[in-house]
Amino acid sequence: MKSLDLRQQQRALLDNIPDMAWLKDRECHYLAVNTAYLRVLGVAEEEVLGRTPREVWSPEIAEVYLRSDQAVLRSGRRRRYEETRPSPDGGLRCFETIKSPIRDENGRIVGTVGISRDISERKAAEDELVASRAELRALSHYLQKVREEERKRIARELHDELGQTLTAMKMDLGWLREHLPGQQYGARTERLIGLVDRSVADLRRIASDLRPLILDELGLVSAMHWLVDKVAAHSDLDIDLTFDREDLTYDAETSTAAFRIVQEALTNVVRHSGARTVTISAYHAQERLHIEILDDGRGLPPVATSRRFDRHGLLGMDERARMLGGTVSVGNVPDGGVRVCAILPLASRGAVS
Numbered sequence: 208m209k210s211l212d213l214r215q216q217q218r219a220l221l222d223n224i225p226d227m228a229w230l231k232d233r234e235c236h237y238l239a240v241n242t243a244y245l246r247v248l249g250v251a252e253e254e255v256l257g258r259t260p261r262e263v264w265s266p267e268i269a270e271v272y273l274r275s276d277q278a279v280l281r282s283g284r285r286r287r288y289e290e291t292r293p294s295p296d297g298g299l300r301c302f303e304t305i306k307s308p309i310r311d312e313n314g315r316i317v318g319t320v321g322i323s324r325d326i327s328e329r330k331a332a333e334d335e336l337v338a339s340r341a342e343l344r345a346l347s348h349y350l351q352k353v354r355e356e357e358r359k360r361i362a363r364e365l366h367d368e369l370g371q372t373l374t375a376m377k378m379d380l381g382w383l384r385e386h387l388p389g390q391q392y393g394a395r396t397e398r399l400i401g402l403v404d405r406s407v408a409d410l411r412r413i414a415s416d417l418r419p420l421i422l423d424e425l426g427l428v429s430a431m432h433w434l435v436d437k438v439a440a441h442s443d444l445d446i447d448l449t450f451d452r453e454d455l456t457y458d459a460e461t462s463t464a465a466f467r468i469v470q471e472a473l474t475n476v477v478r479h480s481g482a483r484t485v486t487i488s489a490y491h492a493q494e495r496l497h498i499e500i501l502d503d504g505r506g507l508p509p510v511a512t513s514r515r516f517d518r519h520g521l522l523g524m525d526e527r528a529r530m531l532g533g534t535v536s537v538g539n540v541p542d543g544g545v546r547v548c549a550i551l552p553l554a555s556r557g558a559v560s
């Protein structure tokens with residue numbers, strides 16, 4: 208078989224690269240370029256070989272190339288950067304360029320080798336992904352807000368409208384009990400009064416599950432105490448809640464986010480942790496409200512640790528905090544148990560004393 212000379216080997220290697228590729232000497236003269244390079248420039252090989260970027264590219268682009276060549280020659284290190292260049296159709300295209308030094312057998316740098324890949328499509332796809340993530344996040348925030356408002360409205364109507372009607376019914380039944388003659392009427396109205404009482408209790412429970420009125424009427428601190436008492440009453444958990452400032456009130460969005468985050472964290476403790484005690488500390492630092500929920504249970508399972516926001520509860524906490532420019536972190540603590548840490552900024556929203 209006839210062997211290829213070095214030049215043919217070089218040519219074959221370079222032309223097999225679909226991206227622009229070239230070799231330059233120490234003075235930045237082109238020693239070789241591949242067909243992809245010539246195609247992008249729309250020139251013949253003779254117009255490039257032996258020349259420097261100044262004679263091939265526009266002055267601004269040439270300066271960038273010479274500077275990056277010099278940087279590679281000086282440092283002896285590979286450089287990778289992204290650049291935007293005008294394309295023949297008048298638009299702009301984005302390239303990822305990698306330049307490396309070429310060394311002789313004594314390790315002396317004798318030139319540079321470069322490759323430049325058109326990443327415009329990838330960039331456009333990345334930009335689109337970022338934009339669509341932002342859109343999804345905005346939609347999720349909007350839905351959270353609408354859902355919360357809807358819950359508030361239904362809870363309020365259940366409490367005010369239906370609650371009032373039932374109270375009026377109970378009063379009238381009480382009157383009937385007093386005034387109806389005969390034993391059988393008395394027993395029936397007594398039963399009806401019992402049913403009305405049960406309905407009132409059910410209605411209160413449903414309304415507060417939707418959204419506790421205490422949150423809107425008395426604020427976050429009272430609502431957190433109410434929540435802790437409720438969870439403690441329905442579980443074996445020992446819950447300790449401390450607030451460094453019980454005198455502050457917060458805007459509706461911050462109160463809602465903080466309340467829902469603590470509510471989800473406590474629900475998770477009850478459902479998943481097997482913990483005996485939970486410590487909730489809320490404190491203010493650097494114009495932020497910090498809420499830490501620490502349990503002494505079995506901790507997150509490995510898969511939840513590695514994919515932290517893979518379920519709705521933790522994801523929802525994160526989204527609520529992000530809505531306000533805050534963060535939520537969830538992780539295991541060294542002695543076992545889980546720590547949820549929410550930080551909500553107050554600066555622009557203002558905690559009011």
Ligand SMILES: Nc1ncnc2c1ncn2[C@@H]1O[C@H](COP(=O)(O)OP(=O)(O)OP(=O)(O)O)[C@@H](O)[C@H]1O
Nearest residue numbers: 475476479480506507508511518519520521522545
């Ligand atoms: N305090 C905790 N202790 C132990 N494991 C926990 C704790 N909190 C969360 N986890 C684990 O993390 C997982 C994800 O929690 P997340 O709240 O996102 O989902 P979930 O509670 O399973 O479902 P939901 O969407 O109803 O909240 C849980 O399934 C559980 O395995």
Ligand SMILES: [Mg+2]
Nearest residue numbers: 474475520521
């Ligand atoms: Mg959950």
